[in-house]
Amino acid sequence: MSVARFWRETLRRYNLGGSKCTECGKVYFPPRSVCPHCTTHRKTMGRLEPVQLSGEGEVFSYSVVHEAADGFEMQVPYVLALVRMKEGPILTAQLVDVDPKDVAIGMPVKAAFRKLKAEGAGGVIHYGYKFAPVLSPTEKVG
Amino acid sequence: MSGGLSAPTLGKHSGETVGIVSYGTYIPRFRITPDEIGRVWGADGVGMGKNLNIVRKSVPAPDEDTITISTEALRVAIARGGVDPKDFGAVYVGSESHPYAVKPTATVVAQAVGSTPDITAADFEFACKAGTAAIQTCIGLVASGMVRYGVAIGSDTSQGAPGDALEYSASAGGAAYIIGRENVIARIDGTASFTTDTPDFWRREGQRYPTHAGRFTGEPAYFRHVTECAKRIMHRMSTKPEDYQHVVFHQPNGKFPQRAGKLLGFSEEQMKYGLVTPWIGNTYSGAALIGLANVLDHARPSERVLVVGYGSGAGSDAFDITVTDAITQLDRSVGTPVEHSLQNGVNLTYAVYAKFRGKIRLPGED
Numbered sequence: 001m002s003v004a005r006f007w008r009e010t011l012r013r014y015n016l017g018g019s020k021c022t023e024c025g026k027v028y029f030p031p032r033s034v035c036p037h038c039t040t041h042r043k044t045m046g047r048l049e050p051v052q053l054s055g056e057g058e059v060f061s062y063s064v065v066h067e068a069a070d071g072f073e074m075q076v077p078y079v080l081a082l083v084r085m086k087e088g089p090i091l092t093a094q095l096v097d098v099d100p101k102d103v104a105i106g107m108p109v110k111a112a113f114r115k116l117k118a119e120g121a122g123g124v125i126h127y128g129y130k131f132a133p134v135l136s137p138t139e140k141v142g
Numbered sequence: 143m144s145g146g147l148s149a150p151t152l153g154k155h156s157g158e159t160v161g162i163v164s165y166g167t168y169i170p171r172f173r174i175t176p177d178e179i180g181r182v183w184g185a186d187g188v189g190m191g192k193n194l195n196i197v198r199k200s201v202p203a204p205d206e207d208t209i210t211i212s213t214e215a216l217r218v219a220i221a222r223g224g225v226d227p228k229d230f231g232a233v234y235v236g237s238e239s240h241p242y243a244v245k246p247t248a249t250v251v252a253q254a255v256g257s258t259p260d261i262t263a264a265d266f267e268f269a270c271k272a273g274t275a276a277i278q279t280c281i282g283l284v285a286s287g288m289v290r291y292g293v294a295i296g297s298d299t300s301q302g303a304p305g306d307a308l309e310y311s312a313s314a315g316g317a318a319y320i321i322g323r324e325n326v327i328a329r330i331d332g333t334a335s336f337t338t339d340t341p342d343f344w345r346r347e348g349q350r351y352p353t354h355a356g357r358f359t360g361e362p363a364y365f366r367h368v369t370e371c372a373k374r375i376m377h378r379m380s381t382k383p384e385d386y387q388h389v390v391f392h393q394p395n396g397k398f399p400q401r402a403g404k405l406l407g408f409s410e411e412q413m414k415y416g417l418v419t420p421w422i423g424n425t426y427s428g429a430a431l432i433g434l435a436n437v438l439d440h441a442r443p444s445e446r447v448l449v450v451g452y453g454s455g456a457g458s459d460a461f462d463i464t465v466t467d468a469i470t471q472l473d474r475s476v477g478t479p480v481e482h483s484l485q486n487g488v489n490l491t492y493a494v495y496a497k498f499r500g501k502i503r504l505p506g507e508d
């Protein structure tokens with residue numbers, strides 16, 4: 001991804017910035033400029049306002065990835081999940097700080113700020129949201 | 143005290159109430175033990191751990207660095223204090239492991255918490271005391287009325303060279319402090335510094351691992367600066383060790399702060415909450431500030447805390463802090479209490495640790 005394209009998306013990637021329809025109240029992530037739910041009323045055009053998601057949600061579905069995507073070699077096996085946010089939108093993100101065997105549908109999660117990818121050793125580092133379990137797991141160490 | 147009056151002082155001189163409005167910490171989930179490190183290098187890891195008083199140290203995940211740790215810590219501080227990040231006037235991040243040599247950590251952190259663009263931001267560097275230096279700067283900005291809130295963060299993901307003594311202690315973690323004048327949960331009544339040019343520890347540009355002057359790092363560096371700084375602030379505040387319920391020292395290992403405390407006349411009871419390195423390792427810029435956070439996690443109104451940081455190169459910053467009634471209103475259940483991170487974690491083998499820390503070369507790497 002180009003530096004410029006990523007930069008344009010930092011608002012939503014850093015802060016989960018979405019949009020909310022002022023007519024029907026539906027929340028969109030990524031943000032939209034038109035509410036498809038109200039399209040019959042055309043008047044909602046431009047009536048969406050920016051909204052910041054709380055970062056709270058639950059696992060809607062997930063899969064365990066064993067064949068790493070480029071740049072994720074250090075993290076296999078890792079979990080990619082569909083997370084349903086408290087405000088409604090469902091988004092795709094990596095789950096961190098959890099063993100794949102402990103992930104369950106309906107598990108409460110919260111947004112975590114992590115490195116998404118680095119463009120080699122000399123390139124820009126991309127940051128953004130991933131998700132982690134809400135309850136800091138009790139993992140007693142000896 | 144000769145020459146001391148031109149150094150930074152507060153409280154008694156300005157009459158302003160400035161202090162901590164909220165705080166947050168972040169300590170990664172993974173751990174490794176000295177025993178496991180020693181096993182790989184043919185060294186007595188158990189003995190090394192005993193000498194250093196380190197039971198285990200924290201290890202960052204491959205997708206964590208000083209920027210992510212700082213952001214997570216600040217988000218906890220914001221949520222606990224119910225402060226609007228748009229009211230921050232300054233964000234300073236102190237670290238010796240900023241991910242970029244050129245490009246600030248503080249801009250990413252400020253953007254990630256929604257404080258931009260009407261804010262000043264900068265990265266601080268002073269080995270392990272960059273975070274306390276950032277707190278002093280915020281005190282000045284707040285006391286002068288230049289900003290409503292200033293944010294000071296100390297965080298690191300430091301590395302020791304493989305097999306070096308530092309590898310047994312260098313860990314990862316950070317703490318964020320929101321400094322202001324409103325709803326102060328802990329007043330900062332005084333600060334003092336003690337600074338000299340002392341070459342005990344350094345890393346040149348482009349070098350991956352730091353160099354240290356071995357035994358030299360003890361007496362003329364850590365112990366001299368910490369004890370002199372502590373003496374100066376107690377002289378200025380007209381206090382004695384027994385006036386403080388808690389004391390926090392910079393803690394490059396578990397032994398140095400215990401000895402510094404003993405030299406100054408503090409008891410183990412006073413150091414109980416401020417000493418965290420034995421269970422998470424040396425978080426460098428985060429170390430004294432995470433120790434202070436653990437104190438605040440447990441503190442009751444009117445308790446008094448002495449904090450003395452240390453950074454190689456060398457210098458110490460000290461703070462005289464008094465907890466206020468407002469701490470009972472702070473939602474300390476938000477985020478992970480320091481205590482939880484001292485007891486919990488996931489132990490790694492050295493092999494996985496080496497992979498996480500980029501010590502294994504992958505195809506395409508030089």
Ligand SMILES: [Zn+2]
Nearest residue numbers: 021024035038
């Ligand atoms: Zn609508």
